[in-house]
Amino acid sequence: MTEFVPASVTWAEPGDASAVADHIARVVSAPGDKRIAFTGGSTPIKVLALLKDRPLDWSSVTIALTDDRCVPDDHPASNFGKIHSALGTSGARFERLEEGAQVAPFDLVWLGMGEDGHVASLFPEMTAHVRPGPAVIATTPIPLPSEAPHDRLTLNEKALKATREIILVVTGASKRELLQSAIHGDDRYPVTHFLRGFGPPVTIYWSE
Template identity: 45%
Template structure:
């Protein structure tokens, strides 16, 4: 676990560029990454767009999505397409028959309730879930996005060479630190307890 305090969007983009360059150098073909929705990733992606990366060899999966049309403001994949398809990335929409690949990087956010992707506490996500993708309904529904979701499961998120968290705010940091210490059983704690790869957290 590496925790990097006070990093701005440019610093996180530089870390991402280095990580992706390394993954591209270790593979002859396409690599895959999964990234979160919400407001945090997109300024970082904008900074990453200035880096010289071969996006044509990168497939980008949302870690979760709201079940809405891609042109809906709440669509994660719609926003990811707008940010990364012009650079040449292959952006993959979640669908119930999708088969998530092995990821070079799993980038996650976390809610103040300890949810990751759309694995909210009420959905009781399991580290040995036999499914890689699930349709879920958060309860309570977040008022800013009151929609059913498709989400990668903990096994799909952990099928990755590295985990990255970007989180802002003291409330989230307290939940994350408690998860590291094993002081609760929220979704983020379950994922971290089962993680076998390097975890980097920017706060």
């Protein structure tokens, strides 16, 4: 794995949803079995809508989530429910998050980022279980966000870095400014740990 290689950061051009869709399509179309970790939120659903008419063989892909809220699949806050609704009939295999589970390496990890610099469910302030090695851990953000006041399951930093590459998909001027601060070493933000130091290459897809 690339875990002990100095991290490199590239800004994609263009950085819009169509460019992200092209990147996902390239990974899915590569020969052999693939493992992809999907971020939550609305962006993956928009990207998957752009891919629905492409002749992609999802049967060679195992899909995991970078994180999820501890809610039933049919709850509006369920990341698994959204991704499964979009790809459940595609032939892809799905790997659920289970607290304490060890995690196999990925071909691609797709991250988003919050306004506070959190990635997956690794927040600037949180309670969390510590697990050795690449694993699924339980976390609770502090404070609980009002729009999603739920405990979480998330891949830990080692699991998120156990991949050939990371794509980081963000929108908005304020997040671009935060990323620039993180790249220059502002360690208040969890995202900084993926943009500096050691880890797989990161491609940033940014759009307004």
